[in-house]
Structure formats: structure tokens, C-alpha cells
Amino acid sequence: MPRTEPIRAVRGVRDILPRDRSLWRAAERAAAEVATRFGYQEIVTPIIERVELIERVGEDTDAIAKELYRFEDRGGRQLALRPEATAGIVRAYFEGGLNQGPQPARLYLFGPMFRYDRPQKGRYRQFYQFDIEAIGSASPALDAEVIEIARGWLNESGIPELKLELNSIGDGVCRPAYLDRLRDYYRPLEEKLHPDCQRRLETNPLRLLDCKVPQCQPFKAGAPRITDHLCEPCSQAWTQVRRLVESAGIEYVHNPYLVxxxxxxxRTVFEFYPAGASGQQDALASGGRYDGLAETEGWPSTPGVGFAGGFDRVVEVMAASGVEVVAAPAAEVAVLADAGLDHEAANIARICRAVRSVAVDYEAKSLAAKMRSAAKLGARWVVLLSADEAARRTARLRDMASGEQVEVAWDELPERLSR
RNA sequence: GUGGCUAUAGCUCAGCAUGGCAGAGCACCAGAUUGUGGAUCUGGGUGUCGCGGGUUCAAGUCCCGCUAGCCACCCCA
Incomplete structure (x- = not known):
């Protein structure tokens, strides 16, 4: 028999198997419950979008240049697998007329996102996010609200110890003037910066602040802080957000380098880390305000705020912090019939399914082997059937915990199983 | 996109330095058990040694290329 290489998963993706699924489900349930409690409704948007939607909002960044999962469809359209949810949700907000409903539109979304980079631990080409967006309001109260939702989600997922970092990055009024100050500060130091930062100095000076290269670190402390140079509206919003977060009982640290x-x-940017996290790579959820996004997409200028949280990492942290979800057995009842009684076994299973989950073992194996399988399945009961009993329309019901076994008429099985 | 490490049974891995019969544990199957379980004992190997090429009398082992995985960098919209 000729053999070929078995077909394996695409590079950088993975399966979430039944044994892990219960933990994922717990994280998803916590997300949906918290979102619902705050009046957010679920939205589902396509995982494919026009490449312009993604490129418009991320032009020039490495992320788009190198990591966008893009392709051409059969009609020659340039498409991308969405790398994040916000751009698509904002698009749907206008296309679906949510801009004409009560504002803000409070929305949440679960789903896979994609990035095309080299896989490593905790970074897959397909990963899963929980996304919250409040679109159509500039109120700082909503900044605090989405922060509270993020914390609520992580807490209810079983991650109580969190670190929240918070900052404001101003807006189109005050940021340009601040960036000039930042450039003025860094220009004399240019030669001491590493090459990427020398380039950033002109192209994207905010990025100088969260550079992680050791040689650039000494200069940060003396750099002007944007929170000291906010315009009046931004400054008031910054004060409001901090006040609201505090009154929600949420501890935070101001990280002036968060950009x-x-x-x-x-304005607002924030990130949640697990308590022990040191690096920048461990953010469980990150978000902020994006008042300029709708306009960037070509829609009417509309404010919005939200966050995205990564399930892959959250589930990892849950497992590491000992969160355990009792997995339900695949089936509560296993039906084991002698050879040739498949019909009768299926009938009995159908009867029992009125009250319990039931799986039939149709394999041609010894009874001992079938009992072994039933035990491993976690079945609480086993229904045994021989030809004699089938003729009488009875079966033996065995309680796997006690080992008690009684002969029962088929019709009485649901009653006995529901005790 | 860059660098390092790795690839042998369904899974985790040993074997490789110094080329010479394809191995272990777990899992799985069967039996002990005249049909009844997760424990125990006994038996069973289920394999293109990732793929392709090269060196050699001989390659799982040495060399080259490719693919994939892991780790880190870049980046994380």
C-alpha cells in the first residue's frame, strides 16, 4: 500500500481540543456575561475585509508591511484576513446603520484574528480575541467603562491579580506640538540611539518612548511627558478618566511610555498585565480611544473607545494559575450491546437521551474492553444488553460508582436515570 | 523578515560523539477473568528514523538542500 505524507495543519495554527475547550469556554462565558451585564450586544463581522480597510488604518507600520495575512481572491480582489476587530466593527457600525440608533453603540465580538509572522510561544497565525467597542461617544466615562469591563472579564476568568497601566496620548490639537518638543529633546541625542530609533525620531517619535533597546533607555527619564502638555479638553478627559477608574476601585499605574x-x-491608552509580568509581551488586554478612526476609513468623524483581549494568552495564564474547570463527561450513559444488536442499542440510547447524554459503543470488542472504554469516558451508568434481554425489551442498568446492577424495562430507563 | 536549537512508534523520548539487527516508557489491543470497569500481571510493535539529494561495502547516525516545530529578535495595528 503506497503511503504519502499525512496532511498536517497549516503553519502557525493549532487546534483547540476537547480537553482544553472547557477552559476556553469558561473564558468566553466570563466575557459574554460581563459584556452583557454592561449592556453590550454581540456583533459578528467577517474575518475577510478589503485590504484597504486594514492598510488605511495601519499604513507604513511594520505590522502591515510584513504581518498582514493578505491574498487575492478569484475575482482579483485584494483581501486580508483581519488582524484585529476594531476596523471591521467601525465599518459595520456605519454600514449597518448603528450610527442611527442610540449612542454610543455598545458592542462585543469574539473571533479569530490573523497575523502572518513566524510562530512562537503564545503567538499563532490564527489567534482569538474578545473585543469591546463603544462607538459614538467621546465621554471619558466610557473609557473607564471599557477598562472596568476588561478587569471584570479577567477577574471572572480566574485571574484576580492584575496590573493596569494607563496613559493619555492627546489628540490632533495637542499632540503635534508635543511631538515637536519630543523631537527637540531627542535630536541632540540622535547618535546615541539605535538605528531604528534614529529613524523613528522623524517618522514616529512617540515610538521612541516604548523602545526596549537598552542603549535607548537612559534618555527616557528626561523626555517630556505628553500628559504634561495636553490641551485643555484632553487634560480634562485625562483627569476624568483617572477619577472614574479610581472610583470604580481599580488600581492603576501611570505609564508615560505607553503609546x-x-x-x-x-487620549486614553491602557493595558492589563498579569501581576507578575515584567515584559511588554504579556499584555492580556489592551485598548484605548480612537476618535480619528472612523474618518480614516472615510466615514463621518465619530469617536470610539474599546479594547481587545487575547484568549490564547488568557487561557494560558488561567491554566498556569491553577484555574480548573470540571470537564463534563463526554457521555453520562454508555450503551454496550452484544454483537448484532446495534438496532436495539440505538433504540435504547434514543430512549435514554430524553434525560441524559448517551453514547453507544458499536465496536466489536470484548465486554471487558467496552467496560474499560465506558469507564474512561466518565460514564456514570452503563446499559448492558444481551439478545435474551432484547427479546424481553429489558436491559441491565449498572451504576458505575456503586457497581450495583439491576434489570430494567427499556421504558423505565429514563425514570431510573433521572434520579 | 533575522538568528539558534530540534525532527526516530499514536504521544514523550533514548540510540548519533566513534556508521554495522529499530529501542524504552506511556497509550492502544488481547488474555489472566465460561461475557462486567480505571488497579495488578502476561503477551502483542502498530515504524518511509520529517522530505529530497550526496558520501560509503554499509546511513536513524556523516554532508548539503527543503519543509515543519520550538526559542529568541523584529513587530504586535
Whole structure:
């Protein structure tokens, strides 16, 4: 028999198997419950979008240049697998007329996102996010609200110890003037910066602040802080957000180096880390305000705020912190019939399914082997059937915990199983 | 996109330095058990040694290329 290489999964993707699924489900349930409690409704948007939608909002960034999962469809359209949810949700907000309903539109979404980079631990080409967006309001109260939702989700997922970092990056009014100050500060130091940062100095000076290269670190402390140079509206919003977060009982640290690289981000930015996290790579959820995004997409200027949280990493942290979800057995009842009684076994299973989950073992194996399988399945009961009993329309019901076994008429099985 | 490490049974891995019969544990199957379980004992190997090429009398082992995985960098919209 000729053999070929078995077909394996595509590079950088993975399966979530039944044994892991219960933990994922717990994280998803926590997300949906918290979102619902805050009046957010679920939205589902396509995982494919026009490449312009993604490129428009992330032009020039490495992320788009190198990591966008893009392709051409059969009609020659340039498409991308979405790398994040916000751009698509904002598009749907206008296309679906949510801009004409009560504002803000409070929305949440679960789903896979894609990035085309080299896989490593915790970074897959297909990964899963929980996304929250409040679109159509500039109120700082919503910044605090989405922060509270993020914390609520992580807490209810079983991650109580969190670190919240918070910052404001101003807006189109005050940021340009601040960026000039930042450039003025860094220009004399240019030669001491590493090459990427020398380039950033002119192209994207905010990025200088969250550079992680050791040689650039000494200069950060003396750099001007944007929170000291906010315009009046931004400054008031910054004060409000902090006050609201505090009154929600949420501890945070102001990290003046927390930034976003793209112009449409405004004011609030935040990230949640697990308590012990040191590096920048461990953010469980990150978000902020994006008052310039709708306009970037070509829609009417509309404010919005939200966050995205990664299930892959959250589930990892849950497992590491000992969160355990009792997995339900695949079937509560296993039906084991002698050879040739498949019909009768299926009938009995159908009867029992009125009250319990039931799986039939149709394999041609010894009874001992079938009992072994039933035990491993976690079945609480086993229904045994021989030809004699089938003729009488009875079966033996065995309680796997006690080992008690009684002969029962088929019709009485549901009653006995529901005790 | 860059660098390092790795690839042998369904899974985890040993064997490779110094080329010479394809191995272990777990899992799985069967039996002990005149049909009844997760424990125990006994038996069973289920394999293109990732793929392709090269060196050699001989390659799982040495060399080259490719693919994939892991780790880190870049980046994380």
C-alpha cells in the first residue's frame, strides 16, 4: 500500500481540543456575561475585509508591511484576513446603520484574528480575541467603562491579580506640538540611539518612548511627558478618566511610555498585565480611544473607545494559575450491546437521551474492553444488553460508582436515570 | 523578515560523539477473568528514523538542500 505524507495543519495554527475547550469556554462565558451585564450586544463581522480597510488604518507600520495575512481572491480582489476587530466593527457600525440608533453603540465580538509572522510561544497565525467597542461617544466615562469591563472579564476568568497601566496620548490639537518638543529633546541625542530609533525620531517619535533597546533607555527619564502638555479638553478627559477608574476601585499605574503608533488613536491608552509580568509581551488586554478612526476609513468623524483581549494568552495564564474547570463527561450513559444488536442499542440510547447524554459503543470488542472504554469516558451508568434481554425489551442498568446492577424495562430507563 | 536549537512508534523520548539487527516508557489491543470497569500481571510493535539529494561495502547516525516545530529578535495595528 503506497503511503504519502499525512496532511498536517497549516503553519502557525493549532487546534483547540476537547480537553482544553472547557477552559476556553469558561473564558468566553466570563466575557459574554460581563459584556452583557454592561449592556453590550454581540456583533459578528467577517474575518475577510478589503485590504484597504486594514492598510488605511495601519499604513507604513511594520505590522502591515510584513504581518498582514493578505491574498487575492478569484475575482482579483485584494483581501486580508483581519488582524484585529476594531476596523471591521467601525465599518459595520456605519454600514449597518448603528450610527442611527442610540449612542454610543455598545458592542462585543469574539473571533479569530490573523497575523502572518513566524510562530512562537503564545503567538499563532490564527489567534482569538474578545473585543469591546463603544462607538459614538467621546465621554471619558466610557473609557473607564471599557477598562472596568476588561478587569471584570479577567477577574471572572480566574485571574484576580492584575496590573493596569494607563496613559493619555492627546489628540490632533495637542499632540503635534508635543511631538515637536519630543523631537527637540531627542535630536541632540540622535547618535546615541539605535538605528531604528534614529529613524523613528522623524517618522514616529512617540515610538521612541516604548523602545526596549537598552542603549535607548537612559534618555527616557528626561523626555517630556505628553500628559504634561495636553490641551485643555484632553487634560480634562485625562483627569476624568483617572477619577472614574479610581472610583470604580481599580488600581492603576501611570505609564508615560505607553503609546500607540497610529494617528487615529487619541487620549486614553491602557493595558492589563498579569501581576507578575515584567515584559511588554504579556499584555492580556489592551485598548484605548480612537476618535480619528472612523474618518480614516472615510466615514463621518465619530469617536470610539474599546479594547481587545487575547484568549490564547488568557487561557494560558488561567491554566498556569491553577484555574480548573470540571470537564463534563463526554457521555453520562454508555450503551454496550452484544454483537448484532446495534438496532436495539440505538433504540435504547434514543430512549435514554430524553434525560441524559448517551453514547453507544458499536465496536466489536470484548465486554471487558467496552467496560474499560465506558469507564474512561466518565460514564456514570452503563446499559448492558444481551439478545435474551432484547427479546424481553429489558436491559441491565449498572451504576458505575456503586457497581450495583439491576434489570430494567427499556421504558423505565429514563425514570431510573433521572434520579 | 533575522538568528539558534530540534525532527526516530499514536504521544514523550533514548540510540548519533566513534556508521554495522529499530529501542524504552506511556497509550492502544488481547488474555489472566465460561461475557462486567480505571488497579495488578502476561503477551502483542502498530515504524518511509520529517522530505529530497550526496558520501560509503554499509546511513536513524556523516554532508548539503527543503519543509515543519520550538526559542529568541523584529513587530504586535
Amino acid at each position: 500607540r503608533g497610529l494617528d487615529y488613536y487619541t
